[in-house]
Amino acid sequence: MSNYTKVKSAYVMDAKSGQTLYENHADKQLPIASLSKMMTLYLTTQAIKHHQLNWNDKVPVDKQLIKMSKSYALGSFKIKRSNQYTVKDLYRAALIASSNSAAIALGKVVAHGDNAKFIAMMNNQAKDWGIDANFVSSSGLDNTDLKHYGYQLSGTPDKAQNMVSAKAISIVAQHLIKAYPQINQWSNKATYKLANQTLVNTNSLLKPGYYYRASNHLTGLKTGYTESAGLCLTVTYWRNGRELIATIIGGQSTFSAMNGLITHLDKTVRSKSVTESPKTYHLEGRKVTVNPAEKQTRVWYRMGQDPSKITVSNQLIVNQLPVKKGAAVTTTSFNHTGLPSTTNQNGTAATAVSKPITSNQGNTSGTNWFSRLFAGIGKAFSQIF
Structure with a gap:
């Protein structure tokens, strides 16, 4: 199982803390195929959380997407007519069966029917997170396929495709499972009955797949494949009470490589529990109490390191007041x-701290102590006379 190194890119992180456990060309932008759908599902989840969509809303699907859904090469979930399926139906179809039509339809309904606007939302979200990503499609299909259905994004080259790093798409997965922790009720299914169809998950690491291993404690998450991207895979699995996210892009035998990577980390990485307490910082003359992201966190370390020397440090990332309660204050x-x-853990402000009263030094308030003294003397004399 040494072939975990023979991939284009790989990355493993702790889903809660964002600590990196492993990286191999992890910041290199590469085609990621249907791993892209995790961003589409995240934005759909956010639309539901903000009451812009409901799980039971029927979704309009245009004729071209219906046609795509029936394609032998691009369709994995057949759609007969518009408004046939709900948001929840298409969410499951995009996640489990990697339906391209379902993903594009979800993106359009989130963006009120505007595919280009939704892709802009994907790129803006990536920018907000500070991750390395360039999306041209909500499904992960290349323009070479999308152009036949009228879904090539205007202004993009004929062969353009989503270019995202392994680390970046792992962070997308991190946000997705945080926004919707119940997603593994679907992502861990090898097959799933939906209406009169069976959704088939191509993730062979899931039971009863050929590469399934009970010891992995795998809970999903997403596969992807195009000719240019090769086989891509992001999985979630558990170790020592922590959920980990692992991504491999472009392996020849990605499922075997993922098993090898998980085994490698089991042999070379350990973890220890660390307790963190609230800390107080001084900012512009005021005290700011900061709560840790986790009171009891787990720190991963490479074997051979002395765990007694491991420390957790926090650095201020704000330099001025006011700060709102719950705002990120430290990293x-x-x-x-x-x-x-x-x-990517942040300590947050325990309470709101308002901007301090402007210093009187240098007469910045318009009245310093000297002028106040004479104002008081003047007032006393006016009372006498």
Whole structure:
């Protein structure tokens, strides 16, 4: 199982803390095929959470997407007519069977019928998270396929495709499972009955797949394949009470490679529990109390490192007041682990702290202590006379 190194890119992270456990060309932008659908599902989830959509809303599907759904090469879930399926139906079809038509239809309904607007939303979300991604499609299909159905994004080259790094798409997965923790009720299904169709998941790591191993404790998440991307895979699995996210892009035998990568980490990485307490910082003359992201976190470290030397440090990422309650105030690092120290955990303000009263030094308030003294003397004399 040494072929976990013979891939274009790989990345493994702790889903809660964002700590990196493994990386191999993890920041290189590559085609990711249907792993792209995780961003589409995230934005759909957010639309539902913000009451812009309902799980039971019927979704309009245009004729071209219906045609695509019946394609031998591009269709995995057949749609007969518009408004036949609900948001929940198409969500499951996009996740489990990787339906391209379902993903595009979801994106359009989120963006009020505008495919280009939805793809802009995907790119804007990636930018907001500070991740390395360039989306041209909500499904992960290349323009070479999309152009036949009128879904090539205007202004993009004929062969354009979604270009995203393994680390970036893992972070998308992190946000997706945080926004919708119940997603594994569907993502861990090898098959799923939906209406009169059977959704088939191509993830062979799931039971009863050929590469299934009970010891992996796998819970999903998404596969992808195009000719240019090769086989791509993001999985979620559990170790030591923590959910991990692992992504492999472009392997020749990606399922075998993923098993090899998981085994490699089992042999080379350990973890320890660390307790964090609220801390107080001074900012513009005021005290800001910061709650840790987790009171009891788990820090991963490479074997050979001394776990007693592991420390957790927090650095202020704001330099001025006011701060709102719950706002991110610090960023967390895990030190002396033999692994990258950065995480995407943030300490948050325990209470709102308003902007301090402007300093009177330098007469910045218009009245310094000297002028106030004479104002008081003047007032006393006016009372005498």
